[in-house]
Amino acid sequence: MSVKTTRPPAGTALRVLRRDGSVSPFDASKISVALTKAFLAVEGGEGREAAASSRLPHLVAELTAQVENSLSRHANHESVVRTEQIQDLVELALMRGGHHEVARASVLHREEHGSAQPAEPETSWHVKDSDGTLRPLDWTRVAHVVGEAVAGIEGASAEPVLAETRRNLYDGITAGELATAQIMAARTLVEKEPGYSYVTARLLLDKLRGEALSYLAGTPRQASQDEMADAYPGYFRDYLHRAIELELVDPELATFDLGKITAALRPERDPDFTFLGLQTLYDRYFLHHGGTRFELPQAFFMRVAMGLAIREDDREGRAIEFYELLSSFAFMASTPTLFNSGTTRAQLSSCFLTTVEDDLASIFQSYKNNALLAKYSGGLGNDWTPVRGLGAHIKGTNGASQGVVPFLKIANDTAVAVNQGGKRKGAACAYLETWHIDIEEFLDLRKNTGDDRRRTHDMNTANWVPDEFLRRVEADAEWTLFSPDETPDLHELYGNAFAEAYRAYEAAADRGEVKVFRRVRAVELWRRMLTMLFETGHPWITFKDPCNLRSPQQHVGVVHSSNLCTEITLNTSADEVAVCNLGSVNLARHVTGEGLDLARLERTVKTAVRMLDNVIDINFYTIPEASRSNLRHRPVGLGLMGYQDALFELGVPVASDAAVEFADRSMEHISYFAISASVDLAAERGRYASFEGSLWSRGILPIDSLRLLADARHGDALDVDLTSTLDWDALRERVRTTGMRNSNVMAIAPTATISNICGVGQSIEPLFQNLFVKSNMSGDFTVINPHLVRSLKERGLWDEVMVSDLKYFDGSLGAIDRVPADLKRLYATAFEIESRWLVDAASRRQKWIDQAQSLNLYIDAPSGRKLDELYRYAWHKGLKTTYYLRARAATSVEKSTLRGTDGKLNAVPAGTGGTSTVPAGTGGTSTVPAGIVSPVAPSPSSVPGPLAMLGAEAAACRIDDPDCEACQ
Template sequence: MPPATETWLVRKRDGRQVEFHTGRIADAIRKAFRAELNLAEGQPLDPETEADVERIAAGVAEEIAPFAASGPVDVEKVQDWVEIALMRSGHYRVARAYITYRAEHAKKRALQRTEVTQDDAAAAPRLSVTLEDGTRIPFDEARIRRRLAEAARGLERDVNVEELTEEVLRSMFDGISPAELDRAMILAARSRIERDPAHDTVAARLMRMVIHNEALGTHKSDPEDLDALYRHQFEHYLIDGVAAGRLDPVVRTFDTPRLAKALKPERDAGFKYLGLQTIYDRYLLHVEGRRIETPQFFWMRVAMGLASAEGADKSDRAIEFYEVLSDFRFTSATPTLFNSATLHPQLSSCYLTTVQDDLEHIFKSIGDNAALSKWAGGLGNDWTNIRATGSHISGTNGKSQGVIPFLKIVSDAAVAVNQGGKRKGAVCSYLESWHLDIEEFLDLRKNTGDDRRRTHDMHTANWIPDLFMQRMQAGEDWTLFSPNDVPDLHDLYGKAFKERYEHYEALADSGKIKLSRRLPAVDLWRKMLTRVFETGHPWITFKDPSNIRSPQDHCGVVHSSNLCTEILLNTSREETAVCNLGSINLRRHVVEGPDGEMRFDYDLLAETVRTAVRMLDNVVDINFYPTKEAKNANTRHRPVGLGLMGFQDALAALGISFASDEAVEFADESMERISYEAIRASALLASERGPYSSYQGSKWDRGLLPIDTVDLLAEERGEEVNVDRDARLDWAPVRSLIAQHGMRNSNVMAIAPTATISTIVGVAQSIEPMYKHLYVKSNLSGDFTQVNIELVKELKDRGLWGADLLEQLKYYDGALTEIADVPEDVKARYLTAFEVDPAWILACAAKRQKWIDQGQSLNLYMSAPSGKKLSDIYIEAWACGLKTTYYLRTLAATQVEKSTVDVNKFGVQPRWMKNKSESDNVAIERGVVAPAGSPASPSPLGGASPATAIADETPLPASAVQEGAACDPNDPTCEACQ
């Protein structure tokens, strides 16, 4: 505090400048305390209060001194500082008394004045801030400027603090709350992210201040102070969380001081703005709206929940888990992040069920859907058992209405039970392609027709046998049956399915099966592709590779995939399959080598995978199971799904283009390493904890690893699978380990979409190419302009980034291809999704699939789809051994705001957006069967593409082109597997 004798010049309300002693601040504060305490004038305060007065006065004097040194200070400003200081100290009632005192004296002055002077006008009521308890204090512009300056520290070259301050001031209104002020500052920075990603850092820092103020009670800018505060508050957070019923009391049984010491508050700075906003809005625990978690408390809470069953080692394991989570090396799926260490630990992502052909089980299954969805589970339902429309019902001697009316109920139930109010309910229904209701099933997502036979809020997927694909390519017929006439087809695949299917066709030809229908397979294929293009559904998934390559072929059948098409597990009346998910962040494993070159750290990857598999295995024992069938399946087989994200980011960091042989090889090598370490980790867990109970007889038990099953698929198909079987690693030690100890988990790998968790850690989702380098992302937190920060950094380093390039990036819809100023090597490394030929995406996926025991959520991107192109790409997906595909993404209208762009400035539309024809009225149905031996386009998969069933090259109508619905990079609703 400045010495008590120090004096300032103070400007009075009439303009006079007088000497003002600092001791008068304490006198004013004492008067306010006396007024609040109802003490007489001159009556002394108690020693504790007097000390508080002196401390507050010292703080005010210290804050005013720098301003007073440069000239007179307005008396009103001095009084403003006193009010703010009282509020900061928690003396709200005293501050209110002081404010009342000022207001009363202002009224007296107003009554005494006979004319309005210029000075009086300046003293008119100013903007105020309304605190939570209703107290109003003067708005402090300097405080806003200081906070923005702190958030922009080190970024002054790219961030104009005065401009941000002016933006905040423009949004001010009288009575604004502190939360609204915080939001105004964040929005000011956020709105400028497209201009320079440095503003993302500013917005993230401001968001951290908000979180720290809520969870810690204050924000510390000094790292040492923040570190001490974090550790001190950790135990209080646990106590408060348990007392409020938000945390499981088990958290109090950990070695809290050790966990507090292990916290790394500096890792809060690793979040990008959108990641912080996302966890603030939906993941950080709160009590009556106030967040009680910081980001590092959040990661430690997840780690503690996953370590809670580790016995005496649980504190050590919690720290191990925290390390990989907080360092962004691995992230558990959303349900685990929501519910770990809470009183209701539903940690699993998706559930798969098979519906039986009886009314009781149909409605039990719908009820199970509701129970599973309530606790944040995504659903995959197999409906193939249900008899077709017109089939006989023996009990009533009537005719069935088929499967469609029941699916309408499923769709409505998904809307009604919206995952505990946290996100939209989501379900996908599967039907095999020989079911007599398949054509109506294809129409479920159409916007025309009888709305009672439409399911606008439910996803659908085709479960396609190999035999259909072979007949379609050969131009042969396909027969549709009702399941009650062919009851064993549902459980058969490969050669056994073919033999039995042909037997039933013979029975139909002889009149012994009356309810059937025959049509050209290509006609049904054409309709499948038409609906995928028009509505995004049903997804194209393949029954035979999913079953032939399943490790669990000895004890059941894979009847469907899940909501996001990556999980492939057995289901039955007694078993609802459950998937427990998490994803490796590949970008975090790209490091700078001793020579300065970027390289992939496979040793670090091995360490991450081992820890991740242990975390996922723990979910099985900790998890809350909404149905007994789910618990039965998960505890018996213990499947987990380790996936990956940030594939595109890793490629860019390594200097590799997505559309290159190097990218395909990286997909192969990285997935082999993940597979090697994941299988090894499960075998090591089996040595520690024992194998899963249904291990005997599995492919693992028979010495068959995922790579070995590609040949099995080729043998069952009777034709080659278009992918190599090359390996880089010595798998003998892993095989030996399995032979000795077995496997802890029936399945260990599955690549989920990761749209939400990849946003949290700030990388491209899953195995996707970069969507665009500049676009608007929507989620439940709002609309956010996204710019590729790594790209902008590289362009700035090369002296290329500026307003003109930004304008061009907007014009060309977030892609670089047509921007002349960008070097070709940069364009090659930063291709966007619609600039990458889908054959490259398939090539990478095929290389991965040979190492994976489950599947991949594989989106396909086409900038100018035609009937032939669609047919080619899906046939190739089947031919190269993929088990499933996910959304078809076709180019939509721009997502980038162009109101400020001169559309005449940059010339033509990007080449990759052009259609080859101006025709806009030709749909897939115009296609014709390609003759045998049609010329095939080159494929990075090697060899020629299979002969196509649809040869029309005419682009599809631009008016119909859409990017699909849920789970795409811009969708705010579907996150069930992510």
């Protein structure tokens, strides 16, 4: 096997910082010599024999190339690397290659001979500023900043951070390298003490302050956290002026009463971020010019708040109210809102849903619309069901159609081409109903084999499944596939009306009145759907009839698809592109050990709904169909995040009746408060235009609409708890008489990125692992469950051995004997709990939600029987949609002696921390839990619709794939 070496970019001279503080040019030959000596020392005669036969030189060359590749990432950002970092990378390359004895000997040799104390900073050493000037290294300031960073953090102290920082110093170090040295010093300690994540973030904040203040002043400037307490108001005025001057921010923001605005800033909240949260903001959210960030956290939150309050009567009062919610992490707006609020192009909406009509002009117009909608960070859901299928007659050319798949290929490439300004990859999801004649080809779109012209490797796909199909699966009956040009009304029908029309078309086909159709066994098609879901992660399973029968807006249209993340269920047509505006309550900020803080939750929800409603009027619409739809119906989607953190705070295991009950009660209160808030807005601002005739206008709330679904299923295919605890009758009457401001109010989105910002678990997800490395566009981050660490400390169980055990057992407590059973149950990870608990909790939430929820399902050892039972169980429990199927990775947490990670960081350059990760699939271990267990054994099923086996191409969703931004 050969390894291609990635050389550092031209003009980059990589240098090595030695233990004595001297700096010398990097020389790869020294790595080769050291590796050769290591092999000869461990393998003795065998090693010399291998060397003589030229096998050893070849092996050494490969390992050296791997180390150079890792170092090249570092060279893209900085020019200096420490000796210890090179040794770390060498040992990691040995571990990856299976040369464990040689790696172990290297580690022992370093412990015995390489423990020389780092040099103390020389008083004559200098720091080089960005303009090339040299100034004396101010170690007193370094110590002060580190001292501020550890202040108030339990278990953290300045000494280890300062000691590690010293090891990175040399005369002439750049200001950027000095800041990075402090950040990386703290970062290496996170796995032993979660509090160092906050320390690392505060050190990154110090670097950001220097970057922002220097940019605005035009000369190098620095300020500590305590100095910024007084400096923030002046900074904010300078920042706003420069942002407007650069045409990045709406000039209207300068007309606010800046005295009131700056007096409300809370500089003390800047240190509240975890490292992952602040790094994410730095990389993707903060305003910058020429790559230099000049927006500090509180300025960011205030800019977003002012943008959302720009049309309020009391602009300053509302902006401060919104700012308080955002900066305290009680509620967080969605990524597009955070990106663009207060800017000159305020595209704040998250999701867009479209229907593609069956003519060439409409199809190519849909590509243009996708590009315009995605340009400003919108996620797309496209309904492709109306497009005629393969073999259907084309009247205009008297030819036969090539079906929907070739058009989907173009849609895929459009999503790739429009990457949202580099902030995140463009993303779309194509939906197709299960009766479409092209459904079997649609299932294959994400396969890695076959004709690549009929594959969409970058676009998500989802099945839009009617109830009639699942009835046929359970009855082991036949299913008929049609082309929509011959059965157009099937697209517009649902429930019993769909079933009757569908059966009528089957009879017409039997009479020869339908030209393009095909009969399949429903069980066989269901088997293929689940097999492809396992093999490729797509298409997702979503249910057409619950989405429509429970839709408040069924009087003015049909829900033809969900969105990119399967939580939005809004009507679409040729004339209306559905738009939804999202934000999420941080449930972790609304619980105490006693339960939900209902008073605070009500205040948060009321303000959040107002913020989301404001988005509709402020929003920059790129196409008229979106503007027309959004202003007419005014849908918003209030969701939640931090659900697992709330359970930890309450001491409730996710796999328990108590957790299911908490999901029910918490969502009931959110639903009650959200609907009430929309009624209040209707009284203040007026009802939404299409209110009359809606379920709302008939006094039918989400909890009531379940009876519509039960009636359509004749009571034999719906198993949903209808318990409620609040005074819904009074609210029902208010809704009916006063009206609603918004056609839809609730939807639970994935929240992967905004949860990172707030430092909590995403959405309604169970904990993935207690210790792992998370990868996203900002890099690789050590994540350790702070709730678990706190519990282990309380019982005297947190120590170095526990860290090692967590690594060895991939973040699971199950096999660690000394951990008590109650903690194992409380901190059980996603793959250690039965998926039915997740469905049960989701079912309880769904009864309160007028839209849907992004629900990932986890299976430890997938089999045909498990998938069949799980997805039919979700249907019986009344779910509207499901999202990714996640299965355990074949790879696991890095188990070498090395610490931490070596991720790609923009503000914190790669390779500066003396740590590294292993790419998935390169030797049995990986810090990135990626991929899925390779082929599973066939498992016969005892229920109707068995799956004989799951395919050999195991590729369900990669839970932390840094290139997958669908749920970021």
